[in-house]
Structure formats: structure tokens, C-alpha cells
Amino acid sequence: MRGLVPSGWGLGPRLIASILAVVLVAAGTAWAVAAVIGPIIFHDHMLQASHHDVAEHAELAFRAASELSLALALLVALVTSVIVTLFLTGRIGRSLASVRDAASEIADGDYGARVPQVGVGVEFDDLATAFNTMAADLEQIEGTRRQMLGDLAHEMRTPVATLNAYVEAVTDGVAPASEATWSVLREQVTRLERLAEDVNLVTTSEEGRLSMHRRSIDVAELLTAAATQAAQGYAAKDVHLHVDASPAADSSVHADADRMGQVLTNLLDNALRHTQRGGHVWLRAVRVGEVVRVIVRDDGDGISSEHLPHVFERFYRGDRARDRAHGGSGIGLAIVRSIVRAHGGTVHATSPGHGQGATFTVELPAVL
Ligand SMILES: Nc1ncnc2c1ncn2[C@@H]1O[C@H](COP(=O)(O)OP(=O)(O)OP(=O)(O)O)[C@@H](O)[C@H]1O
Ligand SMILES: [Mg+2]
Structure with missing residues (x-):
């Protein structure tokens, strides 16, 4: 009932409004008939009435006027309710049909199908919004x-x-x-x-099917193992690796040592790959409240703001040609993110821009 009722109305108020409309039209008709025809009928009967049958004529006039106005009011109510019902069901039917059509288009593989907001009430608008989402x-x-x-x-x-x-x-x-x-x-x-x-x-x-053997691991131990594994590559490229776990001394995380080792190895590999000879990479762990933060920072290539939001996506490489030449397929960080999430943690990247280094921060819940 677009245009006739406010667009924010639900189905209930719309139905009540239509019933009210029917009742009002019927009452109006009864009143109009009684007001127009009633006096005429009474007038006719009064003219015909003689002295002794006035009461009888008044009764007849009353009955005729009431019957006529009631009959006409009922007839008008019937016609109005048929019109209102057809109007309402037409609109509801059309909206349901649009949902049905969109659903079958999606079933056929056309994912661009959307349901229009038809204005048949907030319930349908909500349904359309949920469907479109x-x-x-x-x-x-x-x-x-x-x-x-x-x-x-x-x-x-x-x-x-x-x-x-x-x-x-x-x-x-x-x-x-x-x-x-x-x-x-x-x-x-x-x-x-x-x-x-x-x-x-x-x-x-x-898919959450990663097998994990979690135990309580000392954070310093994690860092040392990863740094030892990376040492050779760093020495070969003459990049200085600084390891500092002291701000998280005695902190532990509940983690799978191999998987977390893989996370740090991937981050250290990336840092090495994107840092020039003679450059520096810092591997640090910090305890902040109930969280252990492991930070891998480098002073290498950096990541421009257009690439930054995408680096954790599968197969995403900042510099397609160059990173591929280095053997990278762009899955490293996607693996990092899923392993960290599987540990109930988060990982994010920051960089002031191209050529200004990058920082990757992994946050894991600390064992309290
Ligand atoms: N420390 C970093 N400095 C600058 N850019 C980085 C750094 N780490 C990652 N990136 C950018 O993010 C992209 C995605 O990294 P990711 O580790 O997922 O893939 P990759 O290193 O190219 O390949 P893979 O890790 O699968 O061998 C990289 O291609 C690179 O452009
Ligand atoms: Mg990588």
C-alpha cells in the first residue's frame, strides 16, 4: 500500500488500516444513506398516514430506511474489502514472486540477482535485505x-x-x-x-581441520628456535637479525610449537626477502596484559597502502613478477593468518609506506 500508508509500517498495522478503511467506508455509506434517503421515506409515509396509523407508518419508514442503509453499507463494505484484499494480496504475491525469482536465478548460478524493496511492510523489506545480503x-x-x-x-x-x-x-x-x-x-x-x-x-x-598439538610453550623458546632456523639465510644475505624476548620474559602461550614455528619462519622469510643487504630485522616479543605480542619488523622495502589490506589474502603478491621470481606463491601470509586464528590470536601488518620497512604483529593469548 505504497503511498497510502507510511513506508515504515509493518504488515500488522497495514492490515488493521485496511480493515478500518472498510469499516469507515461502510459506516459512511450507512450514514449517508440514512441521511439522504431516510427523510424522504419518512416524508412519504407521513403523507400517506392518516390519524390512526401514524405509528404503523413511522415503524415502516424506520424499517425501510434502516434496511436500505444497512444493505447498501454491507454491499459497499463487501466491494471495498474485495478491492482492498485484491490490492494487498497482489502486492504480497508480487513481493514473494520477486524473492522466488531471485532465489531460482541464484540456484541457476546468477549470483547478481537481487530482490527490490517493494514497500509492502518492514517485514518484507527485512526479508529483501537479508536475502540480498x-x-x-x-x-x-x-x-x-x-x-x-x-x-x-x-x-x-x-x-x-x-x-x-x-x-x-x-x-x-x-x-x-x-x-x-x-x-x-x-x-x-x-x-x-x-x-x-x-x-x-x-x-x-x-576449515578448522588443522591438527594441532598444543602445549604451554615459553615465548623466548619459540623466538630462539625460529631465529636459529633463519640464521643461515640471514647470514648469507648479510641481513642482521636482532632477537629480543626479554619484555615477554617468563610468558608462555598455549600453542603448537611446529605451527607457530612455521608462522615465525614465514614472517622472517618475508622480512629477509624484502630487506636489502646490510639491512636489519627485529624479532621481539612483548607481554601486554593478557596478551603476548610477537613483532617482526624490518627496514626493507615496506608495503604501500594499496597493497597493505591484501597481503594476507591467498595468492596475493605485492610485486607479482618479482615475488614470483623469488619463488613465492603468495600463500605464506594466508597460512600465517589461519594458523594464528586457529590459536585464538590475531595478526596484522603495518608499514609507513614503500621503502620504509614493514611490521607484522602476532597477538596470542598468554597462559595466565
Ligand atoms: N616484510 C615484508 N616487506 C614487504 N612486503 C612484504 C613483506 N611481507 C610480505 N610482503 C608482501 O606481501 C605479499 C604476500 O606475502 P606472502 O608471504 O603471503 O607471499 P610470498 O612471500 O610472495 O610467497 P610465499 O610466502 O607463498 O612463498 C608478498 O608478495 C609481498 O609483496
Ligand atoms: Mg612469504
Whole structure:
């Protein structure tokens, strides 16, 4: 009943308003008929009445006037309620049909389908809003799925093409089956293997199926283990790694040592990859109330504000060509985020901008 009642009205007030409208029209009709026809009928009867049958004529006139006004009022009420009912059910039917059509479009794979706000009451508007939110979420999930498959195919294409070219060259006798050839083949197979492992890891952890063996671990122990593992790579590139766990001394977290080790290794790998020779990386742990904060900061490339919100997305690489050349497939941080979340923690990245270093902060609940 758009236009006739305020748009914020619910279905209940709208129904009451229509019943009131019917009653008012009927009452109006009865009153109008009684007011117009009543006196005429009375007048006629009074003219016909003789001295002794006045009362009888008055009675007849009264009955005729009441019957007529009641009959007309009922007739008008009937017609009005039919019109109002047709109007209401038409609108409700049309809104339900729009939901049904949108639902079947979505079932057919058209995730762009939306339900219009038809103005049949707040209940329908709420239904349309909820439906549209669901459709938008599905559209986004479908987009991510499509993009993931595309990215995965893209990631596999390079190693598979290299493998193919080398195998063909060796088979045709164009290239020798030398140690160098085997090394290239092995490298590509390893890259594919790692990709499969990474995708599997990120999928299982996002589904919450990641097997974890959590125990209480000293934070300093976690940092030292990760730093020891990274030491060689850092020394080779001449990047200084500063480790300081003293602000979180004696703090423990309830974590899976291997998985958290992987988180720190991924962060330290990234920091090393994005820091120039002679640069610095700081690995620190701080206790803030009931939380342990592990911070990996570097003074390297930094991350521009346009890339910053996306670095934790699967397959996201800031510099596609360059990061790929380094062997990265852009899953490292997605793994970091899912492992940290599985531990009930959070991770976020900050950077003042390109060329000004980056800071990754992992927050985990401390064992109290
Ligand atoms: N410390 C950092 N400094 C600057 N940029 C970074 C840093 N860490 C991550 N990034 C940016 O975030 C992107 C995503 O990182 P992520 O670890 O997920 O992928 P990757 O390192 O490219 O590949 P992978 O870790 O799978 O080998 C990187 O490609 C890089 O552009
Ligand atoms: Mg990485």
C-alpha cells in the first residue's frame, strides 16, 4: 500500500488500516444513506398516514430506511474489502514472486540477482535485505572460488611448462640428461610439491581441520628456535637479525610449537626477502596484559597502502613478477593468518609506506 500508508509500517498495522478503511467506508455509506434517503421515506409515509396509523407508518419508514442503509453499507463494505484484499494480496504475491525469482536465478548460478524493496511492510523489506545480503555473500564466495582456481592454475603453469620443456628436450636429445638438468627438474617438482602442501595447509586450517598439538610453550623458546632456523639465510644475505624476548620474559602461550614455528619462519622469510643487504630485522616479543605480542619488523622495502589490506589474502603478491621470481606463491601470509586464528590470536601488518620497512604483529593469548 505504497503511498497510502507510511513506508515504515509493518504488515500488522497495514492490515488493521485496511480493515478500518472498510469499516469507515461502510459506516459512511450507512450514514449517508440514512441521511439522504431516510427523510424522504419518512416524508412519504407521513403523507400517506392518516390519524390512526401514524405509528404503523413511522415503524415502516424506520424499517425501510434502516434496511436500505444497512444493505447498501454491507454491499459497499463487501466491494471495498474485495478491492482492498485484491490490492494487498497482489502486492504480497508480487513481493514473494520477486524473492522466488531471485532465489531460482541464484540456484541457476546468477549470483547478481537481487530482490527490490517493494514497500509492502518492514517485514518484507527485512526479508529483501537479508536475502540480498546472502546473495552478495554468495557472489563474493563464488568470486573468490573462481579467482583461487585461476590463481592455482596460474601457479602450476610455470613449473609444469618448465618440466615439460626439459623432459621434451632430453627425450629429443636436444639437452643432455646432466646433473644441471636434473637439478632444474627437481627444483620445479619441489616447487609444485610445496604449492600442494601450502594449499592443503591453508584449506585445512581455514576449515578448522588443522591438527594441532598444543602445549604451554615459553615465548623466548619459540623466538630462539625460529631465529636459529633463519640464521643461515640471514647470514648469507648479510641481513642482521636482532632477537629480543626479554619484555615477554617468563610468558608462555598455549600453542603448537611446529605451527607457530612455521608462522615465525614465514614472517622472517618475508622480512629477509624484502630487506636489502646490510639491512636489519627485529624479532621481539612483548607481554601486554593478557596478551603476548610477537613483532617482526624490518627496514626493507615496506608495503604501500594499496597493497597493505591484501597481503594476507591467498595468492596475493605485492610485486607479482618479482615475488614470483623469488619463488613465492603468495600463500605464506594466508597460512600465517589461519594458523594464528586457529590459536585464538590475531595478526596484522603495518608499514609507513614503500621503502620504509614493514611490521607484522602476532597477538596470542598468554597462559595466565
Ligand atoms: N616484510 C615484508 N616487506 C614487504 N612486503 C612484504 C613483506 N611481507 C610480505 N610482503 C608482501 O606481501 C605479499 C604476500 O606475502 P606472502 O608471504 O603471503 O607471499 P610470498 O612471500 O610472495 O610467497 P610465499 O610466502 O607463498 O612463498 C608478498 O608478495 C609481498 O609483496
Ligand atoms: Mg612469504
